[in-house]
Amino acid sequence: xxxxxxxxxxxxxxEVADYPARSExxxxxxxxxxxxxxxxxxxxxxxxxxxxxxxxYHGMTEKLxxxxxxxxxxxxxxxxxxxxxxxxxxxxxxxIVLVAAWSAHRAEAFDxxxxxxxxxxxxxxxxxxxxxxxxxxxxxxxxxKAMPL
Amino acid sequence: xxxxVKIFASLREDLGIDGANIRPSHKMTALDVWKHIxxxxxxxxxxxxxxxxxxxxxxxxQDGDEIAFFPPVNGx
Numbered sequence: 001x002x003x004x005x006x007x008x009x010x011x012x013x014x015e016v017a018d019y020p021a022r023s024e025x026x027x028x029x030x031x032x033x034x035x036x037x038x039x040x041x042x043x044x045x046x047x048x049x050x051x052x053x054x055x056x057y058h059g060m061t062e063k064l065x066x067x068x069x070x071x072x073x074x075x076x077x078x079x080x081x082x083x084x085x086x087x088x089x090x091x092x093x094x095x096i097v098l099v100a101a102w103s104a105h106r107a108e109a110f111d112x113x114x115x116x117x118x119x120x121x122x123x124x125x126x127x128x129x130x131x132x133x134x135x136x137x138x139x140x141x142x143x144x145k146a147m148p149l
Numbered sequence: 150x151x152x153x154v155k156i157f158a159s160l161r162e163d164l165g166i167d168g169a170n171i172r173p174s175h176k177m178t179a180l181d182v183w184k185h186i187x188x189x190x191x192x193x194x195x196x197x198x199x200x201x202x203x204x205x206x207x208x209x210x211q212d213g214d215e216i217a218f219f220p221p222v223n224g225x
Contacts, residue, residue: 126224
């Protein structure tokens with residue numbers, strides 16, 4: 001299990017490709033990998049968004065994610081879980097979050113990935129401040145409820 | 150007795166402070182800490198954590214604790 005809060009841009013596809021070799025998963029021990037990648041849009045609530053600053057509560061964010069990842073690992077019997085989340089300045093099309101879940105069969109990988117992502121949206125201590133195009137200024141993004149599992 | 154207070158995101162801008170260290174002379178709840186650092190009414194959507202765990206406003210804080218106030222989260 002690996003959780004990373006990342007202040008620099010990252011490539012989610014190479015992270016997913018490279019992770020099994022540096023994890024404790026044995027080759028051939030998993031039959032599925034479910035991946036969610038969230039990207040920054042250049043629009044929100046009818047406005048054009050130029051960039052966004054992602055803030056987090058260092059210490060609490062890592063703790064919450066680690067605790068829930070442990071729970072998800074056990075609940076769905078996952079082989080492993082990889083979570084990377086950006087902080088700092090982010091620009092349209094930049095990856096914001098990666099959740100990848102490996103398991104023996106697809107159902108557990110899908111469900112574990114979804115569960116972790118919904119928890120992250122609902123509970124993990126991140127906040128987004130958007131800079132709008134033109135003279136519209138900046139605004140904090142309101143929370144939306146996590147989708148039901 | 151020292152309690153470390155942290156304030157995040159839009160709340161930090163609204164209050165104009167990012168935190169404080171307070172030395173209360175009596176036992177305090179999270180709500181008492183809020184009242185100690187600001188005269189403003191707590192926003193309806195205010196969240197609170199004590200030592201990196203979500204906590205209620207009636208939670209007691211102790212010497213050495215870290216308490217945080219913040220608006221609803223929005224990651225992912």
